[in-house]
Amino acid sequence: MSVRKQLDRLAEHGAMVIVPVRWLLDLLDLLDGLRAGGDGEEPLADFTAEEAAVEFNRSPQTIRNWCRSGLLPGAYKLLNREWRIPRQALQALRTSHLDGDGKSVQQAGTATDLGAWRAHVE
Numbered sequence: 467m468s469v470r471k472q473l474d475r476l477a478e479h480g481a482m483v484i485v486p487v488r489w490l491l492d493l494l495d496l497l498d499g500l501r502a503g504g505d506g507e508e509p510l511a512d513f514t515a516e517e518a519a520v521e522f523n524r525s526p527q528t529i530r531n532w533c534r535s536g537l538l539p540g541a542y543k544l545l546n547r548e549w550r551i552p553r554q555a556l557q558a559l560r561t562s563h564l565d566g567d568g569k570s571v572q573q574a575g576t577a578t579d580l581g582a583w584r585a586h587v588e
Contacts (some may be wrong), residue, residue: 512550521556532559 476483513521515529518538522529530549535543538555 512552513556515549515551518551518556522559 515526515533518524519526529538529551532538533551534547538551538559538574540555541551541554544550
């Protein structure tokens, strides 16, 4: 039986364990380092759809649609449930949608001449 399962069984019965405070502090430092990428700047863990939605000012459902459509390469479902998006995919999308001044670039294809289309239809 794994350590995790053993601890889960103990927790079900309300068991208590004594651990050194130093161990807990080291564990918290480790977790903070994982979240902060080790230097306090960017998290190492992949983003959730909700976190990516905040980054791009979009709804979480839009981010999920982007994941399904392949717009965010490397996106995957964790435990076949929630989408996780690698930082690199978000960075690539961010840079591909910004011009040199950091302004959003609209990707609206070529303009359509409706007058020519109307003349063709009539």
